[in-house]
Every structure is written in structure tokens, then in C-alpha cells.
Amino acid sequence: MEDVLNDWKRFSLLEEETNRVTLDDDNPNALEVFLAAKFLTRRALNIEAIGRTLKPLWKIQNGFEIRDVGNHIILFVFDNDSDAERILATEPWTYDKHLILLSCYDGSGPIWSIRFHSVKFWVQLHGLPINRLNEKTAYEIGRSLGEVSSAAQVGELFGGDFLRIRVGVNVTRPLNRGRKVFLGKDGEVWVTFRYEKMPNFCYWCGMVSHEAKECSVWLSSKGSLSLNQQEYGAWLRADPFSVGKKSFMFVSGTRGDFGGIDGMARSS
Known part of the structure; x- marks a missing residue:
């Protein structure tokens, strides 16, 4: 359907279809900030459940709007750039233990043209x-x-x-x-x-788009594969690193440092 709509120039248009509608520059949505999100879960999306899940995580002071645009794509609408930038800066985000793929979106093009990669x-x-x-x-x-x-x-x-x-x-x-x-x-x-x-990701093929039980490698084997044939595994996951717990620092030298006991001895 999208290809057909995008290829309207090859049609013989009806007289009424040649009429042009012109929109002025007074766009009430011009100040909105968008993040488009592709949810990799296979389950049906419920925007109320998404809102309940992300509200305590994102902590947006002025709130945000959620629009379900189909094909497991959600549009998040904010009233300022800083909220959207902070969310992007703290990726990855998950829902239902599956990745959320985020993309900046200026709202000027069709939503289906966004490439989540x-x-x-x-x-x-x-x-x-x-x-x-x-x-x-x-x-x-x-x-x-x-x-x-x-x-x-x-x-x-x-x-x-x-x-x-x-x-x-x-x-x-x-x-x-x-x-x-x-x-x-x-x-x-x-x-x-x-x-x-x-x-979640697939231990058979290493893709994040599905789990092992949904993988074509596993399904085509009809159960003949064993777990020790998996080329990926939980060992690819790492516990989040706490930057506050320092494992690296530089200790300055004593050159020019006249404080402490030595300094007191020299001044006496």
C-alpha cells in the first residue's frame, strides 16, 4: 500500500484528484519533539502498559505522549529536546525483555520510511x-x-x-x-x-530480533540440534559496570608538594 501511495505519479488522475491542497506554515505541532521506537517483542503492544513501564524509568517531568502507529512502531512525543536527548543517551531500553530501537524523527516524512538499525x-x-x-x-x-x-x-x-x-x-x-x-x-x-x-537474543543465530525458540535455524532442524551446538550464549551478557566504583585513578607525584610532615620539618 505504501509503495502504491508513493508512486502516484504513474496514475492517470481524476479531475478532482488534480486539485491541490496547500497547508500554511502555522503548524500547531511544530514545537513537538518526536522519538520513533520499534519494539522487537512479538506480543501485541498496549500503550497503557508501555506508559506504566516507562514512566518510572524515564522520569519526564512534564510527561510525554504515546501514539501507536502500527507495525510495532510507537511514537513518543515530548515538549522539549532535552528529554529526548537524555533518553537516547541512556540506551539501551527494553520492554518485555526485548529491545526498543529508538530513532530521532522530525515528523516531516512518513513514519514507515524510518530505518531502525x-x-x-x-x-x-x-x-x-x-x-x-x-x-x-x-x-x-x-x-x-x-x-x-x-x-x-x-x-x-x-x-x-x-x-x-x-x-x-x-x-x-x-x-x-x-x-x-x-x-x-x-x-x-x-x-x-x-x-x-x-x-533477549537468539542463541542459535545471534540476532536480537527473536529468541531461540523462534529461530529459523532451530525450527528447520525439527528438534535435531542440541544446546551445545549453539554458537551464542549468556556469556555475551555483562553486568552493568558501576562507574562510581572506581577501578582507575591517577595519583599525583610529590614534586612541589610542601605540605605534610616533610614540609613541616623543612620549615622548622
Whole structure:
């Protein structure tokens, strides 16, 4: 239907259909801010249930509007940019243990033209030698996975014996499990990816769009596959990292520091 409507130029129009309707610039919806959302759950959506779920999580002071536009797409309407930006900055969000794919939407085009393809995750990078745990390494490996978001502070990138990087992950492809990383004269290592706040995904094919029981790989096998043949698993999930619990800091040197006991001794 959408293709037909979009291809109206090939029709022989009726006389009445050639009449043009002109809308003026006085648009009462011009100040609204939109976020379009694709819900990956297979269940029917209930906007009241969605509102009850997201209200305590999003904590929007002035509230927000929810519009169900079909095909598991929901339009969230806010009265300011800051609320929408904050929600995008704290992805991923889930509903019914499945991902919500969010996209900025200016309201000027048809809703079905939006392409939902990526979600920002904090991805943990495990398996690197200690002497390679630095900001440069985090960003280089992160860029091989997707569009990297700059960290607000360097400490966000360090998790003790692993690195973290915030990346826009392409969810139309199977989840990446890791990377081969060449270390020059030190050889090569396998770096395992673990995703913070990762909801349900398929352990057979690595897609976030469905669960294992709905996967074509499993269904076509007619039950002949065993669980030890799954190439993905819960090990791809990581517990959210608490930035407040520091695992990284710099202690300044004593040069120029004349306080404390030594300073008192020199001044006596």
C-alpha cells in the first residue's frame, strides 16, 4: 500500500484528484519533539502498559505522549529536546525483555520510511594484555564494531582487567562475539565482546530480533540440534559496570608538594 501511495505519479488522475491542497506554515505541532521506537517483542503492544513501564524509568517531568502507529512502531512525543536527548543517551531500553530501537524523527516524512538499525551499548572488551588497556585501544577496537560515542570521562573506559566502549551496534546483523587483535611483535589475541544491559537474543543465530525458540535455524532442524551446538550464549551478557566504583585513578607525584610532615620539618 505504501509503495502504491508513493508512486502516484504513474496514475492517470481524476479531475478532482488534480486539485491541490496547500497547508500554511502555522503548524500547531511544530514545537513537538518526536522519538520513533520499534519494539522487537512479538506480543501485541498496549500503550497503557508501555506508559506504566516507562514512566518510572524515564522520569519526564512534564510527561510525554504515546501514539501507536502500527507495525510495532510507537511514537513518543515530548515538549522539549532535552528529554529526548537524555533518553537516547541512556540506551539501551527494553520492554518485555526485548529491545526498543529508538530513532530521532522530525515528523516531516512518513513514519514507515524510518530505518531502525542500531542501538548504543556499552561493550566490554575482554582478553587484552594489561599493557594494552588504554583509551587508544578502546576506540580503535570500538570503531571496528560501529559508531563510537566519546566517553564523558576517561574512567568510564576502564573496568579493571578489561576496557569498555560505547558503540552503536547494528542490530540487523548477528551480534559480534569479538575480534582478532594483532599486537605486533606480541602476536595476536582474541578479544571477547560482552554487552551491558543486553536483553533477549537468539542463541542459535545471534540476532536480537527473536529468541531461540523462534529461530529459523532451530525450527528447520525439527528438534535435531542440541544446546551445545549453539554458537551464542549468556556469556555475551555483562553486568552493568558501576562507574562510581572506581577501578582507575591517577595519583599525583610529590614534586612541589610542601605540605605534610616533610614540609613541616623543612620549615622548622
